[in-house]
Amino acid sequence: MRDTRAELLMQAETLVRGRGYAGFSYADLAEAVGIRKASIHHHFPSKVDLGAALVAAYAARYAAALAAIRAEVPDGTGRIEAYGRLYLGGVEQGLGCLCAALAIEGEALPERLRRDIAAFFADHLAWLEEILRAGQADGSVRVGTDPAVLARFVIATLEGALLMERLFASPDAFRGTLAVLVDGLKA
Amino acid sequence: MRDTRAELLMQAETLVRGRGYAGFSYADLAEAVGIRKASIHHHFPSKVDLGAALVAAYAARYAAALAAIRAEVPDGTGRIEAYGRLYLGGVEQGLGCLCAALAIEGEALPERLRRDIAAFFADHLAWLEEILRAGQADGSVRVGTDPAVLARFVIATLEGALLMERLFASPDAFRGTLAVLVDGLKA
């Protein structure tokens, strides 16, 4: 059996992360998966449905990764570095962040998707805040700045680095930025 | 007299920064300017021509702002903060970075535009590197990290903060991230 729905999600994610939400079409996706355009509508009636499913799957994958980092890495800055390496994968594959691709569309983005990606960022912010707070408590992260403020700073740096270093196809430059970020968080 | 070309550039910039390059059409622009769609082609034969003109105008405006900052602000971190406030304007107006909007399209973006926005970032990188190097020399910026690496870090943080805080419509959060960034650069 081939799980067409999963295949659609995978290829659609690659397309959106590679060219933006408005920049890909059902026709592109149909060709990538080897199915007829109309068949996609059976799985995802509208493009917004597909977009929402994409964000949900992406968020779920990230949630699992975040839980794994918390379980496997003990110290604060180590966790932030592991978090940053998640973004590095995008640079290496030439793929941006799904939610950044959607966020760029701003006012043109269907309200539902805007809410979904805002929730995505809010989740990461909450996770980072907790990680940073714990790091400050155990002395692995520098104190003096509100963890909530630091969390926003961390996401901003990584999202921006992914955006720019993908353009330059430069994973090394991304690693440099990640190193500066992590270094600045050390106690 | 009304300078239609300038008006087209202005409205097109707002559209691209608000909804992405693939997310706006000649029809949208025609309506915004109050002209017929076909007339746009008189000024900008193709959408790529328009995009290139947009980037050129945007880059020129930034170049002037960068020169002004260098002339008017004496110290390294003050200059970086002034640079960051340029991005803050976008958050306040609900508009992203033009070049980020284009960069998101990645592989789907016409080669010419990809080159143009890469040059935009390269210019900023060069300016920042020089500013940071001077700051390190005069003791206003912390030493120990290659200015070229720091420059990438600065742009990444600001581009990412603009992307995310525009979504959250939160200039205050942007200011917080900018403060953390500038603080971390102090000697």
Add this chain to the structure above:
DNA sequence: TCTTGTCTACCATTAGGTAGGTAGATTTCC
């Protein structure tokens, strides 16, 4: 038999772009 997944064949709308024309300003040349 009913559901699931796919198909072909459509639909209306929009995309970027073109053809050809027109009113008004500007330049050229006697």
Add this chain to the structure above:
DNA sequence: GGAAATCTACCTACCTAATGGTAGACAAGA
């Protein structure tokens, strides 16, 4: 100076391809 030619900026009308989406048929499997 005045007429003719040219140029500028815009128009209406159209084109082809692509967009997201729908209707209905059909085959396979539970």
